[in-house]
Amino acid sequence: MxxxxxxxxxxxxxxxxxxxxxxxxxxxxxxxxxxxxxxTLGNILQFTAILGCIAIGQAIVIMVKEIDLSVGSVYGLTGxxxxxxxxxxxxxGAMLAAMTIAGSIGFLQAMAVIxxxxxxxxxxxxxxxxxxGLIYVWTGxxxxxxxxxSRAHWLNQLFGGELFGIDAAIxxxxxxxxxxxxxVWRTKFGNRLLATGGDENTALSQGIRTDRVKTVAFxxxxxxxxxxxILTLADDPRTHVTLGDLMELEAIAAAVIGGCLLTxxxxxxxxxVLGAFIITSVRYQMISLGAPASWYITxxxxxxxxxxxxxxxxxxxxxxxx
Amino acid sequence: MSVAAIKKxxxxxxxxxxxHFGAFHALKNVSVSFEAGQLIGLVGDNGAGKTTLIKVLSxxxxxxxxxxxxxxxxxxxxxxxLAIKFGIETLQQSVGLCDNLSIARNFxxxxxxxxxxxxxxxxxxxxxxxASTKVIxxxxxxxxxxxxxxxxxxxxxxxxxxxxxxxxEFKNRVVIMDExxxxxxxxxxxxxxxxAQQMRDQGLLVIYITHDIHQVHKxxxxxxxxxxxxxxxxxxxxxxxxxxxxxxxxCGGRVVEKASEVAPS
Amino acid sequence: MMGLxxxxxxxxxxxxxxxxxxxxxxxxxxxxxxxxxxxxxxxASIAQITATLGLxxxxxxxxxxxGEIDISxxxxxxxxxxxxxxxxxxxxxxxxxxxxxxxGAAIGLFNGFIVTRFGVSSLLxxxxxxxxxxxxxxxLTDGFSFSVPYGERSGFLYQLFGGGDFLxxxxxxxxxxxxxxVLMVFLYATxxxxxxxxxxxxxxxxxxxxxxxxxxxVRAFIICGVLAALAGTLEGGxxxxxxxxxxxxxxxxxIAACVLGGCALLGxxxxxxxxxxxxxxxxxxxxxxxxxxxxxxxxMLLLGVIVVAAAISDRHLRDWALRSR
Numbered sequence: 001m002x003x004x005x006x007x008x009x010x011x012x013x014x015x016x017x018x019x020x021x022x023x024x025x026x027x028x029x030x031x032x033x034x035x036x037x038x039x040t041l042g043n044i045l046q047f048t049a050i051l052g053c054i055a056i057g058q059a060i061v062i063m064v065k066e067i068d069l070s071v072g073s074v075y076g077l078t079g080x081x082x083x084x085x086x087x088x089x090x091x092x093g094a095m096l097a098a099m100t101i102a103g104s105i106g107f108l109q110a111m112a113v114i115x116x117x118x119x120x121x122x123x124x125x126x127x128x129x130x131x132x133g134l135i136y137v138w139t140g141x142x143x144x145x146x147x148x149x150s151r152a153h154w155l156n157q158l159f160g161g162e163l164f165g166i167d168a169a170i171x172x173x174x175x176x177x178x179x180x181x182x183x184v185w186r187t188k189f190g191n192r193l194l195a196t197g198g199d200e201n202t203a204l205s206q207g208i209r210t211d212r213v214k215t216v217a218f219x220x221x222x223x224x225x226x227x228x229x230i231l232t233l234a235d236d237p238r239t240h241v242t243l244g245d246l247m248e249l250e251a252i253a254a255a256v257i258g259g260c261l262l263t264x265x266x267x268x269x270x271x272x273v274l275g276a277f278i279i280t281s282v283r284y285q286m287i288s289l290g291a292p293a294s295w296y297i298t299x300x301x302x303x304x305x306x307x308x309x310x311x312x313x314x315x316x317x318x319x320x321x322x
Numbered sequence: 323m324s325v326a327a328i329k330k331x332x333x334x335x336x337x338x339x340x341x342h343f344g345a346f347h348a349l350k351n352v353s354v355s356f357e358a359g360q361l362i363g364l365v366g367d368n369g370a371g372k373t374t375l376i377k378v379l380s381x382x383x384x385x386x387x388x389x390x391x392x393x394x395x396x397x398x399x400x401x402x403x404l405a406i407k408f409g410i411e412t413l414q415q416s417v418g419l420c421d422n423l424s425i426a427r428n429f430x431x432x433x434x435x436x437x438x439x440x441x442x443x444x445x446x447x448x449x450x451x452x453a454s455t456k457v458i459x460x461x462x463x464x465x466x467x468x469x470x471x472x473x474x475x476x477x478x479x480x481x482x483x484x485x486x487x488x489x490x491e492f493k494n495r496v497v498i499m500d501e502x503x504x505x506x507x508x509x510x511x512x513x514x515x516x517x518a519q520q521m522r523d524q525g526l527l528v529i530y531i532t533h534d535i536h537q538v539h540k541x542x543x544x545x546x547x548x549x550x551x552x553x554x555x556x557x558x559x560x561x562x563x564x565x566x567x568x569x570x571x572x573c574g575g576r577v578v579e580k581a582s583e584v585a586p587s
Numbered sequence: 588m589m590g591l592x593x594x595x596x597x598x599x600x601x602x603x604x605x606x607x608x609x610x611x612x613x614x615x616x617x618x619x620x621x622x623x624x625x626x627x628x629x630x631a632s633i634a635q636i637t638a639t640l641g642l643x644x645x646x647x648x649x650x651x652x653x654g655e656i657d658i659s660x661x662x663x664x665x666x667x668x669x670x671x672x673x674x675x676x677x678x679x680x681x682x683x684x685x686x687x688x689x690x691g692a693a694i695g696l697f698n699g700f701i702v703t704r705f706g707v708s709s710l711l712x713x714x715x716x717x718x719x720x721x722x723x724x725x726x727l728t729d730g731f732s733f734s735v736p737y738g739e740r741s742g743f744l745y746q747l748f749g750g751g752d753f754l755x756x757x758x759x760x761x762x763x764x765x766x767x768x769v770l771m772v773f774l775y776a777t778x779x780x781x782x783x784x785x786x787x788x789x790x791x792x793x794x795x796x797x798x799x800x801x802x803x804x805v806r807a808f809i810i811c812g813v814l815a816a817l818a819g820t821l822e823g824g825x826x827x828x829x830x831x832x833x834x835x836x837x838x839x840x841x842i843a844a845c846v847l848g849g850c851a852l853l854g855x856x857x858x859x860x861x862x863x864x865x866x867x868x869x870x871x872x873x874x875x876x877x878x879x880x881x882x883x884x885x886x887m888l889l890l891g892v893i894v895v896a897a898a899i900s901d902r903h904l905r906d907w908a909l910r911s912r
Contacts, residue, residue: 067710116899119852121656121710122842126895129839133888140882249718256711292729294831298722304715308707380795403797417795420788422855427781432796434778444776 012259013271015311019257019278027285040284042167046235047280049169050228052273054247055254056180057224059272062260063184064197064217066120070109070127071225072247077131078102078226079233079243083144091153095230102226103219105131110218114211120218128248135241146237160234169231173273176224181269193217197266225251246297250279253300257307279303332391333358333495333527334379339388341374348374349385350551356529358495361522363538364531366548367571372531375548376498380412381405406432409495413485415504421474428473429454429488457487461517479510486517490524497521498529503537515541535571539564547571597908601849602861604904608847609864609871616875623878631756633870635825638759639664639749639818641866642766643837644844646814648862649770649807651845654787654854655702655709657808660815661838662720663694667819668829669724671748672733680744680824687816694720695812699805717838725831734828749824759821763863766814771859783807787854836887840869843890847897869893 011017054071061068082098089097105127112123150156159168184190195203196213203210233239257278258271279300286296332355341349349371356362366372377383378390384400391397392408405412412418419428427450435446454469461483463476473481482502489497499518503511519541522528532538539545539559547555547570555562555570562570597603617625643660650657667687675683698716702709740750749759774780785793786803794800823829846852847868848861872893873886 112895112899116895117902118895118898122846122852122898123895125839125842126891126893126898128891129836129887129894130891133884133886133891136884137882137888140884246718249714252711252714292726294722294725296722297718298720298726301715301718301720301722305701305707305712305719308711308715309701309705312705312707382795401797402795403799406797412795414795417789417791420785420792420855422788422851423781423784427785431781431785431793432798434781436778442772443778444772445778445781447776 011268012261012266013268013274014259015307015314016258016268016271016274016278020274023278023281027281044277044281044284045170046167047284048273048277049167049173050232051247051250051254051280052173052276053169053176053228053231054225054251055258055272055276056176056269057221058248058251059255059258059260059267059269060180060184060193061120061217061221062197062255063193063267064214065200066113066214066217067124067252068106068109068127068218068221069121069124069248069252070105070131071221071251072244072249073128073131073135074102074105074222074225074244075229075232075247076135076239076242076244077105079229080135080139080144080239082230082233083146083237083239084138086146086150091150091155095155098230099223099226102222102229106219106222107215109222110215113218114214132245135243139239139241144239146233151237156234156237158234159231160236167235169235172227172231177269177273184269189213189216249304250276250300253304253307254279256304256311259311261311275307332356333393335391335394336375336379337389337391339375339378339385339390341378341383341385348551349378352388352548352551352553354546354553354556356496356527358527359522359525360543361518361528361530361541363535363542363545364529364548365533365535365538365545365567365571367533369550370548371551372548373500374551376412376500376529376531379405379496380410380498403432409493410498411485411489411492411494411496412498412500413482413489413502414500415502418485419473419481422472424470424472425458425467425476425484426450426454426469428484429457429469429491433492453491454484457484457491461487477510479506479513482506482510482514483517486514486521490521490526494526496527496529498531500531501533502530503532533571535568536564539567594908597904600858601851601856601901601905602858602864603849604901605847605849605861605864605868609868612868612871616871620875620878624875627755629874629878631752633867633874634760635757636870636873637863637867638757638763639822639825640837640840640844640870641763641863642759642814642818642821644841644848644862644866645766645770645859646811646818647838647841648845648848648850648857648859649774649783650709650811651850651852652774652783652787652854652857653804653807654790655804655807656842656852657695657698657713657811658710658838658842659694659698659713659716659720660811660841661834661836662717662724663691663812663815663834664819664822664837665724665829665831665834666694666720667691667816668823668833669727669733669819669831670816671820672735672823672827672829673727675735675745675824680742680748680750684748684817684820687820688813691812691814691816691819692809693812694816695809696805698812699808702808703801703804721831721835724833728829728831732828732830733823737827740827745824749821750827757821757825759825762817762821766817767859767863774857774859779803779806784855784857787851787856789855836890839890839894840866843894843897844869846894846901849901852898 054075058068058071078098078101081101082094085094085097109123109127112118113120159172184193192203192208192213195208196210200210254275255267255272257275258268260267260272282299283296286299335355337353339349339352352375364372374383378385381400381402381404389396420431430450435449436443437446451469458467458469463480463483502514506514518528518530530538530542542559544558545555545567546553547567643664647657647660667690670687670690671683674686694716698713701707701712747758749757751758753761774783782793782798782803785798786800790800819834844862844865847865849858850856850862872889876883876886
């Protein structure tokens, strides 16, 4: 109960760090899938990289006191655009086009939130269904794949291959955490981002263009979701209409476990990634245990509820002065 | 204490009240008593503890130690509902009216008159409308405002008038006005101050909170000054001029000794 | 003067927008569908869909009125249907219906309790309970569907709860009318309704008037859960079977119906008639797409666009109505 514990506990990602530590202890003791085997951890890390990428974007949006429910659909749509357009545009063109689609969805949603003055929850709930509907309409429900020679394209390998035996996705995620954490905590823009989420009126009165900051946050979030799709499909280029279904909930869950409180101005990118790791590893363990897939979503729900309550308590306790 | 018990007990009495918010000591051993038919000016800078004190009286905060007596009876549970039951009405600048409801509904919010049909409690619209229309007419709202209009259409002064009207109509014994004239035009401010004096004349206890000592000195019978969570001065109006009181506030608690020498207590 | 009175009308009756849209859509659909849309059979089926969606949305609108939101209604709907269909053959329709309603109430109580006790965002919490109970529903059915044998589907009580018709329309529709009437009395003519709207308008003001805000919110969540489970019961009774995926997408349609109907997302303004008309509009669009042979996938895309467009236009209409006195 010393001061330093409180300072550490005041970190928004405190809960997630404890969670990860607990997870390692529990899964080392009760082991269903060969937890410490390279293959298991490797698989979990790869899934974590993809979910973590989306969760980082979600955390940024939550930091400006908004929410983006559309990331799962944007993830799916970007992936399908990448695979489908590849036939006409080639790998670089398709990648660019797919990311453009992702970015413009984010931009459109930001415009609806800012110019239309309606809650982001409704806008992105609409976006979730519009983008998912677009997937259905576009593909007609069919499964798409990519020809083998396109898979071997260097750009595809850059995102989906391996380096020193580590999946490229993991390296990309590590790069993103470092880069975006620097942006959020060390730059002028990051400062404005946190100010906008913390107290929008104060930020406005200090001359911060909060509408621009929010727009950037939304676009960044959609781009990260799109990037996650490219990381996924560069590795395993098969799509179906349910690609990214419920992913938005997992991303929000990861961000919430990582210490984002929906009250804005607070959060942690590293926490979001750790949250993604917790969710992914639990899922992996449950599958190895032979639990029916349906229990998994129940479990994610329960974890989010627990994280919500826990973080609320933690925030109250940590802000209390000794 | 025995003297106080023999005398007719004051309407509100507070003894040795302490309240902490975490490490922040918001009220430090505050003791004060208020009688009916007085207009009290409760003055102090921001964070002096005046709003905290009235939040205890209106049941929003529970004190850590000390006692509160309403009409000689000790308060055991702190809840807004109980304060309302005793007849304490708090008028806050931005709180008390729901913009999305009609004036009539706001008027009776929390104690709606009902008519039972087959055991179902229906709102008594006729009574609600009549009472609120009366207040609209007597408290100087625009002529085209009706009891069915939404509160969001009203100006700041009109809102205050509705709240004051509500306090009078429900035969309250205590009306606490928290910065009632902020954001009001000069004319509206005078109107609200007149209403405060009217309530006092009707025998109510009016506690008027402000940091404008000159304004309240004109109205009040007694001035209580708070500073850093403590009561520093408590004088009848004629004992000190507004300028002297202002000096007390300006110097914080430091000239208290001097001030109390001036005021024979 | 004319403009002023229209403004006043819009200000006091937020459902005007959706009623106008509904009239225009009905006219458009009747003239462009080559008599396939406006048939008695199709209208009756629209009425049935409107009934279940409407009941669901009515509950959601009450929660929205208190300034919270309940996304979990889709799962509660599914659980309601499963509980009803799973027990109706053994204990009879009325107890089964009550059991389903109790399950709905329990989910609502859980949502309300966690939201008010811990101060958790209701959006995130109900999003989580949506997942939890969707998973429970799938696990309950174990991937198969619950169904009622044909022999059991003829009883009066079974027909009463969505399994039959009355005056040519599914009984669910009459339940909607009943529910709408009861809720309108509750919301506009009783102290409970006033307090519910007060909590949504300004929780702080409501509290200062001695209203127990927590209790009002929990009550709204419970009513919402019961109505969602009842809607599920009616849908289950109509279909005679249900699987774990029952009620998917219903939560969004319910929220959409509320927004379309002129309920304020941040609370304090609820238009029950508007909500039901909103549910009708969504059902009508869905059925128009079906009868015109448009792939149902388009509905999903449209739904997303409609929700956002409705929210934006509602906002602008409201701003316009409030602009001048």
